Structures are given as C-alpha cells and as structure tokens.
Amino acid sequence: MDLDFDRCYQATRSRDPRFDGWFIVGVRSTGIYCRPSCPSPVCPKPANVTFYRTAAAAQLAGLRACKRCRPDAVPGSPEWNTRADIVGRAMRLIADGVVDRDGVPGLARQLALSVRHLHRLLVEAVGAPPLALARSQRAYQARLLVETTGMPFGEVAFAAGFASIRQFNDTLREIFDATPSQLRAAVPRRGGSPPGGGLTLRLALRQPYDPGGVVGWLATRALPGVEEYSDGTYRRVLRLPGGPGTVTLRPAPDHVHATFRLATVADLGAAVARCRRLLDLDADPGGYLPVLAADPALAPLTDAVPGLRLPGTVDGAETALRTVLGRHAGNLVATLADPLPSPDGRLTHMFPSSAAIAAADLALPAAPASTVRDLAQRLATGQLRLDEGADRAARRGLLAVPGLGPGRVEDLMLHALSDPDAFPAADRRLRSAAKAYGLPADTAGLTRHAERWRPWRGYGAHLLWRARSASFKTAG
Known part of the structure; x- marks a missing residue:
C-alpha cells in the first residue's frame, strides 16, 4: 500500500x-x-x-x-510475499536469513545485483538498507526467544543471528529500551522446551484466519516419513542451511503453536520464515477477498471462509518435484531419501535432493522419468530457482522443461512459488468445483471468467477447492 x-x-x-x-x-x-x-x-x-x-x-x-x-508482535507485511520484483525477492531472502549467513554481498549475488544498487533499491522502496533490515529482524527474533523460552542469552544471541553477546545486548537496549533480563522478567513465558527437547514459539498471524484450510490441504497430501497429520496437528521435516530439522504446527484462531527441533539454533530464523510462508500467515484477507467477493458466484464462498489462505511451501524445489512425480513421490522417498540422524516420531526421512533425483535411475515410464530428471537437473545446477528469492520469470524456465505443459506450470507457480495470480484452470478438481458453483467448467471458459479475479486468481482457485472440502459450510 x-x-x-x-x-x-x-x-x-x-x-x-x-x-x-x-x-x-x-x-x-x-x-x-x-x-x-x-x-x-x-x-x-x-x-x-x-x-x-x-x-x-x-x-x-x-x-x-x-x-x-x-x-x-504482529505479522509482517503481506506485500513482501506477493511482490515479484527485486525488492520483494530481497525482503523474502532477508527474512530467510541470507544476510546473516552470507552477508549483503551474498544477498546481492543471489539477486544478480551490485551491493550498491541493491542498497539503493531497498532504501528507496522501504526506507532501510539490507543490514538495517537484517538487524531489525534479528532483534525481533531475539525478543521472541527471550520472552517465550528459557534459553540462555548466549544461545538466544546465536539463534537470532548476532555476531556477539555485546551486539545482542546493545541492539535490544537501543530498540526496546530494555536489557534481555528485563524483557524476560516482564513477560511470563508461554512457550519453553517441550518434552523431548525443541523450541516452542507462537507464530503471529493476521486475522481472520481459517485454521483448517491450509493444514487440511497439507494433510491430504502428506508424504509418509517426511510429513504426518493427526488431530489438527501437522508435522514435517525441514531442509535447512545447517542440516535437517522438524517442525510441529498446531493452528489456533489467533496464532500457530510451533515446535522446532533443529540441527543448530542458527537455523531458527529460516525455519520460522519458511513456516510462515507455508501457512501464509502474513496474508491480508482484506486485500484479496473483496476482489473475489465482487463475483456473485464466489460471494457466498468468501463469506463462509473470511480467513482464506494460500498453501505455500517450505522448499520450492521439493514441492515442484513432488507435484510432477504425483503418486510416485512415496516410492522415491523409500529408495532415495536420506534418513534423519535422529528420527522424530514418524518423521524419519528428508525428501531427496534435486541432485539425487537427477542422478537416479527412476522406476517410471520413459516420458515422465525424462521430465522429472530434466526438472531435477535444472534445479540442482541452479539453472532454475524456486526458492525464496526466485524470480516469477521462473514460469518461462518451467515451460522450457520438456513434458511440463502450461496447466502443470500454473500449478507449480501457485504451490512452489506461491504466486497469488497463478491459475491452474486445467486442473480437473478445480473445474469440477467451478461447475458446482455455476462457473464455466472448461479450461478456456474458466480462464476467461477468472480474469475478473486478478491479481488474486490463486486465492480464487483455493476458495473453490476449499468449498468442495467436507468441512466447508456456507453461511445460512
């Protein structure tokens, strides 16, 4: 705005x-x-x-x-999750901890810019350079850990990305006008260490929020060994810079209860950012639902789900490969996945890397195997990027993969890149839902009709999918 x-x-x-x-x-x-x-x-x-x-x-x-x-203690701006330009990509990468891990030069390299030009773009767009944005994020992450866990302050400083205890102390005094001890003493802890270890946090969200929508979507697609769902709680393995980790996510109406078990606490910032992206916690329904509600066919559906969210991803490459593999993804985990050093209940394996899939002899028919291998090779070499800093021009890169048609590419843009305007009109389930609510059921007709939903066609697609779920009830 x-x-x-x-x-x-x-x-x-x-x-x-x-x-x-x-x-x-x-x-x-x-x-x-x-x-x-x-x-x-x-x-x-x-x-x-x-x-x-x-x-x-x-x-x-x-x-x-x-x-x-x-x-x-509020959600971030939804703008950074929807903007496809360099500023939006930079903000997502900073949230993922790239500056803490690789410095500003590393961030600039990922965006193919000079450090000077990146600095100028961010100052003009958001009023602060990369280092200041990363410092602000570290401060907020540190305060969250100070107030909601019993971690020693040295570990908090390391987990939040500070280079030293002195820098940690000075930053918290400057921004919050309080020492770490004062912050911890002022607020009763709501998180802490759950049985078996780990860190438990409350992830803020923007209300209204549909707690069952995204988690229900993920539950129907949970991959054994990598994910599991039970009684409203979703758990999965995370591929993080410092090694594999796991997260347990339990949505509530006003927050998401998240427990992380990580190889290193330095990965906490990246893990939190990816889970926020997965559950679309920074979204603002006041921006997209009025656009969808302007269509008489969707108006009663938007009234029924005022907290609609768009299922995202914690790993764009994994989501893309799983989507293309379809029902064969489970077999791939059984044969190629790396076991976790310490299994976390039923979470036992990390989804295979793009390089491992590209080099494997896939037990698939020739045509799909070629498509999967080509896609994996492009992801492994960096020719195609589907991470937090990916350019939406990735659509052209996906269309260049033999065997990926426009319909499948729209699905990948929606779920692997969280493009809010991607629209997989060729999807059979989407066309069936559209027909049930009086919308065109053919691909071309539905695509033309959905033009009125721009730039939120992806949310329109999920509204229709959500409306066909067993838990959906319209008002009245």
Whole structure:
C-alpha cells in the first residue's frame, strides 16, 4: 500500500488492527514507533507523526519500539510475499536469513545485483538498507526467544543471528529500551522446551484466519516419513542451511503453536520464515477477498471462509518435484531419501535432493522419468530457482522443461512459488468445483471468467477447492 499520510493517519486515529504490519507509526515527540492499532489513549498530533514502511526505517530514524503495543508482535507485511520484483525477492531472502549467513554481498549475488544498487533499491522502496533490515529482524527474533523460552542469552544471541553477546545486548537496549533480563522478567513465558527437547514459539498471524484450510490441504497430501497429520496437528521435516530439522504446527484462531527441533539454533530464523510462508500467515484477507467477493458466484464462498489462505511451501524445489512425480513421490522417498540422524516420531526421512533425483535411475515410464530428471537437473545446477528469492520469470524456465505443459506450470507457480495470480484452470478438481458453483467448467471458459479475479486468481482457485472440502459450510 502507498504511505498516503491522510489514509495512514486515519487508520491510526481509528486504531484499525487491519493495518498492523502494513506500516509503522513513528512519533517524534515521544521517540517511539508503534503499530497503527496502538491502544495509547492519546493519538499523536499529525505534526509529530511520520509513517514508515518497515520497523528498520523507524529504527534508523532513532526511534525505539513502543512498550505498550509491541509492534514486533504482529505479522509482517503481506506485500513482501506477493511482490515479484527485486525488492520483494530481497525482503523474502532477508527474512530467510541470507544476510546473516552470507552477508549483503551474498544477498546481492543471489539477486544478480551490485551491493550498491541493491542498497539503493531497498532504501528507496522501504526506507532501510539490507543490514538495517537484517538487524531489525534479528532483534525481533531475539525478543521472541527471550520472552517465550528459557534459553540462555548466549544461545538466544546465536539463534537470532548476532555476531556477539555485546551486539545482542546493545541492539535490544537501543530498540526496546530494555536489557534481555528485563524483557524476560516482564513477560511470563508461554512457550519453553517441550518434552523431548525443541523450541516452542507462537507464530503471529493476521486475522481472520481459517485454521483448517491450509493444514487440511497439507494433510491430504502428506508424504509418509517426511510429513504426518493427526488431530489438527501437522508435522514435517525441514531442509535447512545447517542440516535437517522438524517442525510441529498446531493452528489456533489467533496464532500457530510451533515446535522446532533443529540441527543448530542458527537455523531458527529460516525455519520460522519458511513456516510462515507455508501457512501464509502474513496474508491480508482484506486485500484479496473483496476482489473475489465482487463475483456473485464466489460471494457466498468468501463469506463462509473470511480467513482464506494460500498453501505455500517450505522448499520450492521439493514441492515442484513432488507435484510432477504425483503418486510416485512415496516410492522415491523409500529408495532415495536420506534418513534423519535422529528420527522424530514418524518423521524419519528428508525428501531427496534435486541432485539425487537427477542422478537416479527412476522406476517410471520413459516420458515422465525424462521430465522429472530434466526438472531435477535444472534445479540442482541452479539453472532454475524456486526458492525464496526466485524470480516469477521462473514460469518461462518451467515451460522450457520438456513434458511440463502450461496447466502443470500454473500449478507449480501457485504451490512452489506461491504466486497469488497463478491459475491452474486445467486442473480437473478445480473445474469440477467451478461447475458446482455455476462457473464455466472448461479450461478456456474458466480462464476467461477468472480474469475478473486478478491479481488474486490463486486465492480464487483455493476458495473453490476449499468449498468442495467436507468441512466447508456456507453461511445460512
């Protein structure tokens, strides 16, 4: 959204929580920054207010976080998950911890830019350079761990990505006006260490939220050994920079309860970012549902699922290969997957790497085997990228893979890249759902009709799929 002063100030005056995470309210007279819904009884005067796109930009202006409204305890801006340009890609990679692992030069290399040009783009777009954005993220990650776990502060600093305890202490004092000990003493812990070890956190989300939608979708596709679902809880193996890990996700109406078991706590930031992407926790239904509801055929469906989300991915390459493999994916896990060093219940294996699949003698018919092998080879060599920093131009790269038609490519763009406007109109289940709700049931007709849903056709597709699920009930 544009930072139109009048619009932002009106949202701040009304304390509208729908704008939390979209922008930051800086108050120069008090030296703090807040979320728009801050419950402070006095609204700041317009002359004292500046609006920022990110907390990092407010911190660069010398402001510290409000202790009343906790601007760090809100979901991130959904803009960074939907923007396909360099800024959106950079923000996703920073959230995944690339700057902590590889520095700003590593981030610039992934985006094929010079460090100077990347710095300029981010300052112009979000008001802060890469290092400041990464520092802000480290501070919020550290506060979350300080307040919700009993980890020693040295481990917290390492897990959040700080280079030293001194840097950790100084940053928390500067941003939150409190020492780590003061932060921990002020809030009763809600997480902690579950039986068997691990770290338990509460992942913030933007309401309304449909807790069963994404998890139900993932449950029907769970791959034994790699994933499991039971009684509303979804668990899976994660491929992370420091080694394999596992996560247990249990959605609630106002948060997601997440327990991570990791090879190294340094992977916590990446693990959290990927799980947020998987469950689409930063999405803003107020942006896409009104567009879909403008279609009379979808209006009753949007009323029934006001918290609709788009199932994402924790590993774009894995999702793409599983989609192409279809029912053969389970056999691949049995023959090529690497066992976990320490199994976590029924989670025993990590999905095979792209390189392993590319080199394998696949027990598939010749044509599908060739498609899978070609796709895996392109992913393994970096010729095709489907990670957090992938360009949406990956559509051209996918279409170049022999055997991948436009319909399958749209499916991959939707689920492996979380492209909100991808639309797999050729999908049989989608066309069946469309027919049930009075929409065209042929691929061409449905594609033409869905033009009115742009740029949210992917959410339209999932709304139809969701409507056909056994748990779906329309209002009235």
